[in-house]
Amino acid sequence: MPMNTRALPPEHDTQSIDARGSGASHLDPEHCRVARLARDPRFDGRFFVAVVSTGIYCRPICPAPTPHERNVRYFASALEAATAGFRPCLRCRPDSAPDSPAWRGTDTTLRRALRLIDEGALSTGNMTQLADRLGIGERHLRGLFQRRFGVSPKAYALHRQCLFAKQLLHQTRLPITQIAFASGFGSVRRFNDTFRQRIGLAPRDIRRQQVEPRAPHAMLQLNLSYRPPYAWQVYRDFMSRRYLQGLEWVEENAFGRHFRWGDARGHFTAHHQPQRNAFRVELALDDLRHLAPVVANIRRVLDLDADCDVIEQHLAASQPELPLMTGLRLPGTWSPFEAMIRAVLGQQVSLIAARRLTQTLIDHLGEPAADGGRYFPDAAAIAAHPLEFLRMPGRRRQTLIDVARATLEGNTHFQGVSGIGPWTRDYARLRGDSDPDVWLSGDAGLRRALVKWPQVNAEQAAPWRSYLLMQLWSLDHEAQ
Template identity: 55%
Template sequence: MTQRLHDDSLTLTAAQCQQARLSRDPRFDGRFFIGVTTTGIYCRPICPAVLPRESHVHYYGSAVAAASAGYRPCLRCRPDSAPESPAWRGSQTTFTRALQLIDQGALQHQKLPELCDRLGVGERYLRQLFQRRFGVSPKRYALYRQCLFAKQLLHQSTLPVTDVALASGFSSLRRFNDAFKRHIGLTPSEIRRQRAPKPGPLTLRLAYRPPYEWSRLRHFFALHLTHGIEWIGDDHYGRTIRWGETTGSFTACHDARHHRFDVSLALDRLDQLNAIVRQIRQLLDLDADTTIIETHLGNAYPGLALTPGLRLPGSWGIFEAGIRAVLGQQVSIAAANRLTQRLVDTLGERDAQGRVRFPTPAAIAGSDLAFLGMPASRRDTLGRLANAYVTGEIGDDPASWTQLKGIGPWTADVAAFRGAGHPDIWLASDLGIKRALKRLDHAALNEDTSAERASPWRSYLTLQLWNHIL
């Protein structure tokens, strides 16, 4: 039997890992990585290379853990393209938040003590969390993640190496080359020589772990579609975006055969590309392990009919999700859509192609919103929310929004559910949930009014119940 190295991020047994790698099961893609001692390379379980002997492999719960053990990424299966491994994230709020902020570039723009202040934890405690999970410091984790993203761009895009360095968060080409060589084991130019990308627009392949119920996600997006901002077809979803100073659009085309989305991006600048790609992953919920989630829900509520592969329908950020939630207070989906469309048509920013970006907080705060034709109390709530964003009174934690008049728990929860992809939101007061519970008449669900048995995956229980009525 293979010697098991200690790696707290590995949630599977050696026997499970062995069976998954021998069968190249895509459901385990990203849940663990395989270090091959004879080559010094680590791979995904779906790697097409000749399978090594079991005595020559070690298993790791993350790419970072495999790299910290001295392995470099495989150039065939490209571990930089694997879905994430969030099976342990649901109940580890602080650590999950730290990973999100770092992956969005927090340590590129501020020092570790500043990040700790944002998280409300001590520097020593955060270092211990990363050491236990990955065996590396937060800064080393951040650098390796930057290098993996750069490797993905080198493989999949035609961007010049200088632009790849900028897009992956490095301030200078020299620093990028040094870090890439140190963490990946090859230079950027060596990666490019081994497989030249085909010319064309910036398109990245974003993998997920099956099953993935695209038809139901597409149905939800179509049901809430805002024209001008979003577009949708049988196999694709796209929209305009803004991230900081960056504006543009993306279209994600579903490739069910290869368990991925091919995402074409058109951006006016590249320095926030990594954060934008991660936001797209969240919007499409590409990193959920629905097999684990649905097993948990099935055990919590036996007899509940579950649809495999349901994904949380994201929105482009917390603020937009919050505005949509306020517009949806006490009205039907169709009425909420009409109000959203009116808001976008009146206050949205149009680009050269005639597409529209969702209104900024400043645009909403500066308008009396009389054109909406809705009760004054709700117009005032929209204005307060937007103004609080402009002044910095509130941030991206919807739980703090309830201090604002007109923002109740339902609105804050919907914003967290769609805008942040929070996995543990139970919308008990939602009319759709009440209708679904009445229709199902499931004894255990009716008794467990807080859905505590479903934690830390209550958002997916919410989604499963909506699926019975939408």
């Protein structure tokens, strides 16, 4: 695996293309020009190229003939390009570009609002309910979006719904009616009108231009892009040491699992395709109304939206003595609840013992899937069982039950649950929330790595301490 400890040359300085605001004026046109002409995939999703003469906006990796610079405008996000009146390119499909963490910003409330909207908060609820979940007023919520993106939260939600629908039109055989509901629209008429207004074409126009082979009805097939590099072997090996029989599967170039999302059930297999800087995801889901948040969660589990160039430049500057492996990602767990249960089962035991305990829990309480696999036990199943089949201290079994009861009561941060210490809470954040700034100071594998690299300064690695942790774990074979 290649090591990378140097910054990019000035003409490819990714930090200079930083969308810290809601307009193209915050982008450096010269750096955008260089990246566009190079068609460098590392910049995919970090900015978008609009062509005035055609009215179309593209990804910087678009294979179409390169337009003259005088006809080009740069935007920090697809939303800004669409708001300015440009429609998405049907060749490079801007809806498939990975999201830019810089565009999403560092405001915690805003990031949480974006995640909830992507999970369908405004498709199944309203602005008042979303503001209540965020603990802020509606006016403040509208102000956050207006200052950051120049649009309302609802306009952002409709934009995301249309881009997701466009992806389904390109990549699946789903009927347009099903795509409308899978994208969060309440009626086909509303879907057609909104899609035509925001994309510039009718859904049927895009379906007619579809020439690629598509997955059969029973199994959806989607291509999920990322910015290279992606250290797949490290991700795969991390998962293979922790995978649970029946729940998950790890292959040479693929990872998959069974999952629940609300009342829906399904399974996916993500096949790594490094030549395309993407994963081909085969997905089965019994309720397509949950498709958009499920796909968003798969992106999180695979950490597809990480900008490794930016992260590794920061780590190289703050930890100059540490050899860095390029493309490391945060291996996610499906939900914060599952991550917390697995973290409690891993308290003060080896990785092998923790895996054995978790397997026992799944074998006893996991609901069987139609294909012979199992789903991770839900909170109701764990809360209602004494868990005597787990060979572990009674106090720890009670912690598992308390975690499940807290989840049923809506206490998803597990405040006040006895038996959850700093390591447990932080490990659950690392895997279940994919928090980029977690530092497991009490972790045994981390302590071993720090003996070899005592000069590491975790505070200087913020806000990317989770990635520094992964770097150190990659240097310690026992921690992997």
